[in-house]
Amino acid sequence: MISDLMARTLPLLRRQAGTLDLHALPEAGRRALGVDSLAVSLLTDTGQCELIWCSGTLGHRFEDLELVLGEGPGNEAAAGGRPVLVPDLARTRSDRWPVLAAESAALPVLAVFCFPLGVGAIHVGALTTVRRTCGPLTGAQAGDARVLAAALTSLCLAEPDRDARAQPAEEPPALLRAVVHQATGMLSVQLDVPLPEALARLRAHAYASGHAVGAVSRSIVDHHLHLDQNEP
Known part of the structure; x- marks a missing residue:
């Protein structure tokens, strides 16, 4: 019940x-x-x-x-x-x-x-x-x-293509992690590493810097932050 x-x-x-x-x-x-x-x-x-x-x-x-x-x-x-x-x-x-x-x-x-x-x-x-x-x-x-x-x-x-995304109660936008995926893709190309490793490096930088992963991702997408090959 x-x-x-x-x-x-x-x-x-x-x-x-x-x-x-x-x-x-x-x-x-x-x-x-x-x-x-x-x-x-x-x-x-x-x-x-x-x-x-x-x-x-x-x-x-x-x-x-x-x-x-x-x-x-x-x-x-x-x-x-x-x-x-x-x-x-x-x-x-x-x-x-x-x-x-x-x-x-x-x-x-x-x-x-x-x-x-x-x-x-x-x-x-x-x-x-x-x-x-x-x-x-x-x-x-x-x-x-x-x-x-x-x-x-x-x-x-009921939505096998999962296009029917839930709307958030507040910001950020509907697909809350879209910027993370975009930043991961950019890092993968820039550092010439597979996507899982690029995401791991993104997480590591966010953890080390004390910033939210979304904020770090946005900085990468906006070209305000650049990670190099020597970063973990």
Whole structure:
């Protein structure tokens, strides 16, 4: 059984034109799931998580950190097809996400709950929710989250070409990581390295400089930042 609020929210996820409309989710997240921010990511053909929607800056900062570091509960849920529930991020085993454990301490994110989008062996992405307080989800909240993840999976699988992208709750634009892909391609050509290595170097520079990966990518695309062969 799901809550009345979630039952009212699910029919609002699709616009008449067929695109995803997730603007009703922030309130449902706060009231039904008891979390402060939600994010929806889809897996690309290369196995990377593509953030397509996020409510609030808190969730966006956590998603950006996962992208920069290449590890975290959202990535694990999307790739493994299993929920990853972290009621106290500070008490996570240090060897599970070693870098994230240290870097996330700077964010006011104390609990993270990630639910995979997918059916069986088909992995589509992940629903990630973050909270400013520690503690597990209640049974009702976890049930609502699973139903929401199943609904999002159905909507995503109904669009095999995935042109029906969700619109973000706030900036940046609809395909939040487009600039990252563009910068990765530019680095691949400039440094004469494969795309995975170019993305790794982009992440490493963002991590070392303390800047968001999106900001670093924009600087590269705008030709304000140039990485050389000697940078890690």
